[in-house]
Amino acid sequence: MAKASLLKNLNEHIMIKKNLQNLYLFKNFPSSLFSLFFIPIKSRVFLITLFLAAQFSLVAGLKAAKYEYPVKFVRITSLFGESRGTHFHSGIDFAGQQAVFPIADGRLLLAIDRKSDPRYKPMGPGNTVILEHEEGFRSYYYHLQGASLLSANGSSADNANGSPADRVEKDKAIAFMGSSGYSIGEHLHLEVEDLQRNLVMNPFFILPDYDDAVKPQIVSFLFKIRDRVYRIKKNSKFRYRGPIELYSVVWDFSNKTDAKNGRTKGVKRLTLSIDSKTFQVYDFSLLQKSEEGLAVSGQSAKAGNQEFYYFKKVYGLPFNFRLGEFIPSKTKHSFEIEVLDWRGNKSSYTFKVNFL
Numbered sequence: 001m002a003k004a005s006l007l008k009n010l011n012e013h014i015m016i017k018k019n020l021q022n023l024y025l026f027k028n029f030p031s032s033l034f035s036l037f038f039i040p041i042k043s044r045v046f047l048i049t050l051f052l053a054a055q056f057s058l059v060a061g062l063k064a065a066k067y068e069y070p071v072k073f074v075r076i077t078s079l080f081g082e083s084r085g086t087h088f089h090s091g092i093d094f095a096g097q098q099a100v101f102p103i104a105d106g107r108l109l110l111a112i113d114r115k116s117d118p119r120y121k122p123m124g125p126g127n128t129v130i131l132e133h134e135e136g137f138r139s140y141y142y143h144l145q146g147a148s149l150l151s152a153n154g155s156s157a158d159n160a161n162g163s164p165a166d167r168v169e170k171d172k173a174i175a176f177m178g179s180s181g182y183s184i185g186e187h188l189h190l191e192v193e194d195l196q197r198n199l200v201m202n203p204f205f206i207l208p209d210y211d212d213a214v215k216p217q218i219v220s221f222l223f224k225i226r227d228r229v230y231r232i233k234k235n236s237k238f239r240y241r242g243p244i245e246l247y248s249v250v251w252d253f254s255n256k257t258d259a260k261n262g263r264t265k266g267v268k269r270l271t272l273s274i275d276s277k278t279f280q281v282y283d284f285s286l287l288q289k290s291e292e293g294l295a296v297s298g299q300s301a302k303a304g305n306q307e308f309y310y311f312k313k314v315y316g317l318p319f320n321f322r323l324g325e326f327i328p329s330k331t332k333h334s335f336e337i338e339v340l341d342w343r344g345n346k347s348s349y350t351f352k353v354n355f356l
């Protein structure tokens with residue numbers, strides 16, 4: 001899908017969410033932002049504000065509603081938007097050996113035990129349950145234990161041709177966690193799709209809040225010049241004024257134990273400003289679906305408006321963020337990185353580099 005259609009999709013997204021605002025906005029949204037909705041839409045920069053505001057107002061309303069965690073003992077090991085080497089991690093991973101519940105009441109679309117699937121490949125999502133809920137949301141449960149599928153509901157273990165009328169209720173387990181498909185160790189991968197808007201939603205939008213008392217960490221900032229990578233310190237000098245590829249290593253921990261064990265997690269939003277101007281933003285609120293794969297939303301200095309970026313643009317060196325190409329002038333430039341995690345904890349780091 002071309003960029004133009006992604007933008008068209010985004011605009012449709014805004015239109016739909018605008019209708020939902022009436023439901024949620026009055027109760028949940030700060031009045032300063034509320035007033036923005038009465039300004040005529042002129043600039044695309046404004047559209048971004050509207051887009052994000054509409055999402056948050058939607059979420060505020062949905063959170064109070066009916067979505068729950070798919071497990072009773074919640075320990076999250078991976079977040080939405082993380083790098084998986086060649087693609088974005090498009091869901092949330094839960095650890096444990098426990099029963100899996102629907103995140104809301106809904107309808108069973110598919111429960112598949114891959115052993116009986118002639119197209120079975122050892123890689124991939126493994127044994128899967130797919131449910132459909134109100135608002136056009138679908139939830140996906142991957143890596144399940146084959147024999148356990150829907151057993152708690154009394155349905156058959158292999159329900160690939162199951163009746164579309166099958167109802168599921170959120171307090172009745174649909175399966176047991178497993179390690180089928182591409183998985184090391186038992187875990188559940190939960191994914192939430194918004195069918196109408198053709199996007200994969202960060203499940204945190206509709207799940208209850210998750211504890212995270214630890215700020216995200218800005219580990220390093222890197223210049224890549226041709227084949228060499230330089231780690232940049234707070235006040236440094238650089239005798240070079242050609243094109244530089246910018247990278248930053250950034251991650252988050254949910255708690256001290258995870259930090260001690262180095263269990264890094266993804267962040268919600270990353271912003272790089274150069275000389276106080278926005279240079280690159282990545283926002284992992286959602287991943288837009290297209291024929292070329294999933295794309296994260298963001299903003300760049302060049303475009304100055306909402307953009308979508310595919311995996312290869314966002315992640316360069318393993319686990320780093322690729323922040324674009326910069327050509328310095330003969331001056332002292334200041335760089336500021338700001339990172340936000342899913343609980344709103346924020347870290348920022350400013351440093352100056354003198355280009356000689």
Ligand SMILES: [Zn+2]
Nearest residue numbers: 091092093189
């Ligand atoms: Zn996963």
